[in-house]
Amino acid sequence: xxxxxxxxxxxxxxxxxxxxxxxxxxxxxxxxxxxxxxxAIPNASVLLSPLTTQEAVLSSRxxxxxxxxxxxLQYEAQGENxxxxxxxxxxxxxxxxxxxxxxxxxxxTMLKKLPLGQRVIRETHEVLMSGVRGxxxxxxxxxxIPNWIGPHGCTIxxxxxxxxxxxxxxxxxxxxxxxxxxxxxxxLVQLAVLHAEFEALHPFLDGNGRLGRMLVPLFLWQxxxxxxxxxxxxxxxxxxxxxxxxxxxNVSANQxxxxxxxxxxxxxxxxxELNQSKANxxxxxxxxxxxxxxxxxxxxxxxxALDWIFERPIFKSTDFVGxxxxxxxxxxxxxxxLAAEKITKPLRRGAGRRATVYCFPELLNLAEGIDxx
Numbered sequence: 001x002x003x004x005x006x007x008x009x010x011x012x013x014x015x016x017x018x019x020x021x022x023x024x025x026x027x028x029x030x031x032x033x034x035x036x037x038x039x040a041i042p043n044a045s046v047l048l049s050p051l052t053t054q055e056a057v058l059s060s061r062x063x064x065x066x067x068x069x070x071x072x073l074q075y076e077a078q079g080e081n082x083x084x085x086x087x088x089x090x091x092x093x094x095x096x097x098x099x100x101x102x103x104x105x106x107x108x109t110m111l112k113k114l115p116l117g118q119r120v121i122r123e124t125h126e127v128l129m130s131g132v133r134g135x136x137x138x139x140x141x142x143x144x145i146p147n148w149i150g151p152h153g154c155t156i157x158x159x160x161x162x163x164x165x166x167x168x169x170x171x172x173x174x175x176x177x178x179x180x181x182x183x184x185x186x187x188l189v190q191l192a193v194l195h196a197e198f199e200a201l202h203p204f205l206d207g208n209g210r211l212g213r214m215l216v217p218l219f220l221w222q223x224x225x226x227x228x229x230x231x232x233x234x235x236x237x238x239x240x241x242x243x244x245x246x247x248x249x250n251v252s253a254n255q256x257x258x259x260x261x262x263x264x265x266x267x268x269x270x271x272x273e274l275n276q277s278k279a280n281x282x283x284x285x286x287x288x289x290x291x292x293x294x295x296x297x298x299x300x301x302x303x304x305a306l307d308w309i310f311e312r313p314i315f316k317s318t319d320f321v322g323x324x325x326x327x328x329x330x331x332x333x334x335x336x337x338l339a340a341e342k343i344t345k346p347l348r349r350g351a352g353r354r355a356t357v358y359c360f361p362e363l364l365n366l367a368e369g370i371d372x373x
Contacts, residue, residue, distance in 0.1 A: 002150075002157070003253045005164040010172075010197050011179055012257040015189070019258055023265040024186050028225075030272035031188075035226045037279045044228060046311045047282055050367035051232055051275070056100035058234035059213045060093070062241060067093035069368055070359075073314035074347060077357055096132045100210055103128040107218055108229050116222050117177045121203075121211065128214075129207050137205035142169055147202055161249055163202035172201050180219070187223050191216065192264035196251045213237065232275050236267040281366050286310060289343070296341050297334050301326045305334050313360040313367075314347060320358075345373075 038044050045052075050069065057069045067090060075083055075094045083091060107124040114120055126140030144166050148159035156162060164172045176197055184190040198212040217231035237244045247263045250256045286306075294302045308324040309315065321331040338344045339358065350356035361373035 065093040
């Protein structure tokens with residue numbers, strides 16, 4: 001059965017708060033604890049950059065990409081002219097992930113001057129879709145034709161879901177923007193409703209899922225719940241993909257906003273706890289490595305080099321030597337000493353003019369949550 005957009009039911013007219021109140025407190029508390037950890041981390045955007053990449057990987061994976069965080073960082077480190085080992089379809093996947101990260105940065109820059117609204121959404125979408133699959137589908141412009149969601153090759157008649165019609169989309173987005181800036185009983189419930197509504201509107205021809213998940217940290221940040229737009233929600237949605245889609249569909253099929261909010265609040269709490277655990281682990285690794293790298297290298301540039309590697313846990317030797325802000329001879333010595341102590345390890349050996357690619361295994365494994373390096 002095809003489900004269509006819930007005309008006349010946004011904003012929701014009734015939510016069963018008795019089911020949400022037991023979840024609201026723990027979810028808000030979990031975010032507050034995570035934000036406390038964020039504030040305690042020096043230069044969090046650097047130390048947590050692998051988590052930012054992992055979020056881009058997982059959000060894109062929900063849409064069908066197969067690239068891993070390691071592949072994305074290796075591709076980025078090597079540069080697009082040195083990626084012969086990557087198949088064409090994997091390169092396309094990787095570029096989508098890199099665009100996701102760039103789009104988040106674009107939105108963050110805009111939100112320092114503008115409120116979260118349609119202008120930010122459209123310009124962020126343009127960055128997200130630039131030069132990737134779907135780039136021919138009017139990046140940054142709302143669709144002017146119908147779209148639908150379902151198995152590959154399905155028609156609108158046997159689709160699983162048909163979003164709002166194109167002629168009603170401008171009014172739908174205006175109502176969406178108005179709700180962003182309304183004062184609701186709870187910010188997290190408001191965010192739950194916003195996420196579901198954006199996915200139901202499906203305002204663009206492609207990229208809606210990724211952009212909708214991107215709105216989660218942006219909204220949390222603009223509302224002051226977190227000090228930076230660094231909240232990683234996609235791991236929960238990816239791990240519970242079927243329920244994620246079923247609950248979104250249930251909003252339009254049965255106007256069941258309450259059960260969707262239950263699912264979303266559970267996701268927020270679980271991810272806040274996981275994000276905090278990972279952030280604490282990364283901070284602990286950084287503090288441990290500060291002492292170890294100083295001891296190993298006995299260099300005044302040790303911490304500077306460590307910060308550079310934390311931001312780029314896969315890197316070319318030539319980039320480290322040329323761009324880490326360390327004198328060339330010292331940089332070459334540090335590379336050898338870090339590798340000898342197995343703090344870093346070669347991911348791809350250099351040959352001829354081709355530089356060695358190194359990785360920082362402990363940080364990468366922490367970010368991925370599994371030992372892959």
